[in-house]
Structure formats: C-alpha cells, structure tokens
Amino acid sequence: MFHELEMPGRAPCDSSPGYVRYVVREPYFREYLIRLKSAGLRGLSVGEALAGTDSSMPGVVITFDDGCETDYLAAAPAIQAVGFRGTFYVVSGFVGKPGYIGRGQLRSLNEAGFEIGSHSMSHPYLTELDPGRLKEEVSNSKDQLEQMIGRRVDHFSCPGGRWNRTVLEACREAQYASVATSQIGTNSPETACFRLRRVVVGRSLPAATLDAWSRGQSLFWPRARQVARDALKSWAGNRTYERLRSAVLNR
Template sequence: MYHRLASGDTSEGVQRRDPYLLAESAFEEQMQYLYRSGYSTMPLSDFVSYVNGKTVLPQKPVIITFDDGNRSDYVTAYPILRRFGFAATFFVTVGSVGSPESLSVEQIRDMSHSGMATESHSLTHPYLTKLNREGIERELGESKEILESKTGKAVHFLSIPNGTYNDTVKRVAKELGYLAILTSDLGINNAKSDLYSLRRIAIKNGISLPHFASLLKGQSMLRERCMQSLRDTVKITLGIENYVLIRRRLLH
C-alpha cells in the first residue's frame, strides 16, 4: 500500500518525518526489484475469484495499491508502473478529485483506460466509524456512483479511509455491491481471508530494499505488527482524532 510519491531524488521534496511520502527513486527501485524477482501484478477481481475457488494464483503474485488519489499517482507512479508492465489499483477520495494536489477526472480516465483500476476511497475521507448508517451509505454509495459515471466502469472495491471500520461498514459495503474491502491492517492475504477485511503492507518512507523484500516474503512481520499494535493502543487511549492531531504536529 502506497500513498504519495515525491518526484526527483530522495534529497528533494521528501520530508523524512512524513512516513507516507516516498521518494520516486525508492518506488522505482522497488518496482525494479519486483520485476527482476519475477513478481507479477494481479487485479483485485482475480484475487476475489481465487478466494471463491474459481481460479488459481500466478507464481509470485502481488497487488499494488495507492490510497487517496494524489496527483503523484498519475505524474510519478503511473509512468514507472507502465515501464515495468505492472498494473495497480488506485483508491480515490472522490470528493477531492480536481483539487490541486489530487487527480483530475482526465487523469483518472487515462489510467482507467490503460489497464489501471480506479476504485473508491470514500467521498470525503471521514472516520467511517463515527458516522451513522446513513452517513456510511452516502460515503460509500455516492463515491461509487460518481466514480463509475466518470470512468464508465464498475467500482467493486473499497479502501477504508483512516483505517477505521466496523461490522456496519462491512455490511453497508456488501449491500452496495462492493466485492471486497481493503484495510490498513498489516498482513498477507490467502484463500481463507475475509474479503471484507483484506490486509495490506504499508510501504513507508525510509524503508530499505532488503526490508521491502523481506516483507514481500512474509518476513519481518513480527516487528511491524508490534508497532501497529502499539499505534492502535495509543489511538484507543487518546482517541483517533487526538492521535491524528498530535501526529500532524510532530510531522511539521
């Protein structure tokens, strides 16, 4: 799971204290590693078919995802992905489309018609667990409808904004026609995975290539899970909004 990329060298534009801003050079190095190591990208729809027992996985499969719908998805990531023959799924915060730092409708259409998938990251990127059912339906339903109208393609997948979800979110997503939900929960998925709480691995700023490689193999997970557990404990103790506020202050 990626968020946004900084164009140019690592020394330019990358704030070391922002864990979700990755240097272009680091992303390219990681894609080159995947290519040379024989990994192949696969669409989420194929993974759903695999879980449902309708297909088999290719050797060394990987699903590349981007959250938020940042402009760097198109300007920086998209050309690199195409260079290596990879496809990715871009989860778009639909209400931000067209703003200066976000994807435009034209960019979304271009990627969608060139083998990339564009799916929902909600309408306004809220904490879904703080909304009532009507609010959740609006976030998931309207974002799906708008994105489908812009691309002319069905939207079947949801990435949870801010990482917070519950059973109500899962039920609403299923009722609205989503085939799977991708979370921020750390881990690797398999044939027994719950399609409405799929795990991912966040690739953050400063990760070394050996660490990246070990995560792909399911190694180095214990340390990462301990760190995530610690963050989750802090979020519960402080409250998610206070946690985010303090984190933003520390990053700036």
C-alpha cells in the same frame, strides 16, 4: 499500500510530517517495483488477485490511496514499465482539486488497464459517522467514480485505515466486492475479501525490508507496533491519538 509520490519541483498535497512520511520518492518507487519483479512476483490489481486465475506464481498488489495526481504522472508509468497492474483507490470528492487526479486522467488510467477503487467521498474516519453519512460516503463515492470512468467500481479502501463491522456492512450493502484495510499482513485465498490486509510503504523504507516483506517475512514487528497503536487509538479516541501523533512527529 502507497500514497503520493514525490516528483522533482512538485510540492506534496500536504506538508505535515504525518503525511510526508508516506510520500515515497519516485526513483525509490521505481526501484521497489524492479525488486518485486526480480523476486518473481506478478503485479496484479485487487480484482485479478481475488479472481485467482493463476496461482502458480505468487502475486503482489500495488495499491495507491487518496487519488493524488502523481498516481497518473509517476506511479502508473512506473508500474507499466515493469509490466505490472495495480489498483488506485480514489477519493471521489478530491478529483480535479489541486494536487489530485483530474477526471480525464482518471479515465485514461482506467483505460490503460488500471483498476479504480473508491476511498470514500471526502476521506473522513468512517467509524465516526452516523449511518446516513456512512452510507453516503460509501455508496455515493462508488456512483460518482463509476460515472467518471464509465465502468463498475468494485473495491473500497478505508480512509485512515479506520473500520469496524458497521463500515464493512455498509460496503457490503453498497455492493462492493472487497474492502482493503490498513491491517498489516499478507493475504491468502482464506483471507476475508472484506478485510484485505496491506503493508504500508513509507518514505524511508529500506529496500532490503521490502524484499523481506515481499516474501511475507519481517512483518512481526510492524504488526506488533500496529496492535499497540490500535490499542492507544481505542483508549484515547481518534482525536487525542492524532494530537499525540503530530506532537511526536513535530518534535
């Protein structure tokens, strides 16, 4: 799971430390891809992975959340260069805003063989919404993106990694085929399509760690940290958690 990429002479969409720690430098991203390719992995989209057409070689799914313009400018060309595919989860309401992908770019991305998924309409924590707003965020974003690209949008990823059973049910009702969470881990044919696991790649990830992750190794401590964070979030509530997090990151 990636977010925005850093390109020379280009400011990220958000300069807060909590955001920038997930902004990966473009040359690092290119190197990560080369290493995944050298490890013998196939680079798939979410739809291709779920279809499971060729299980003779393990696969990796590169996903990007939010729909930043660097998806089109930097990520897609790098993914194409190694012969991979991938999935871009886009916030429909951000399309065309400064720093985010434009409508024409989104269409080109899809026409070039990349899969477009939804990442909601306005990027709220879905677990905090009333049923009406939740339905809007999940269904309207799908409709809007489908109109923009002229094709079906079948896959959803949860903003801020926040999800619960009500959120998953809303996605099912909106006719999505899968939901990606931010729960750390690898996926197998036994993984529920509505709780796909991912591994977030942050700005300072050592390449050797990525190599281990691509073999499904060294995920114990990231997972343990996530369990601790989730416990803190549910104890403190989302807002208090965010305040604590930015206080720690700004130090």
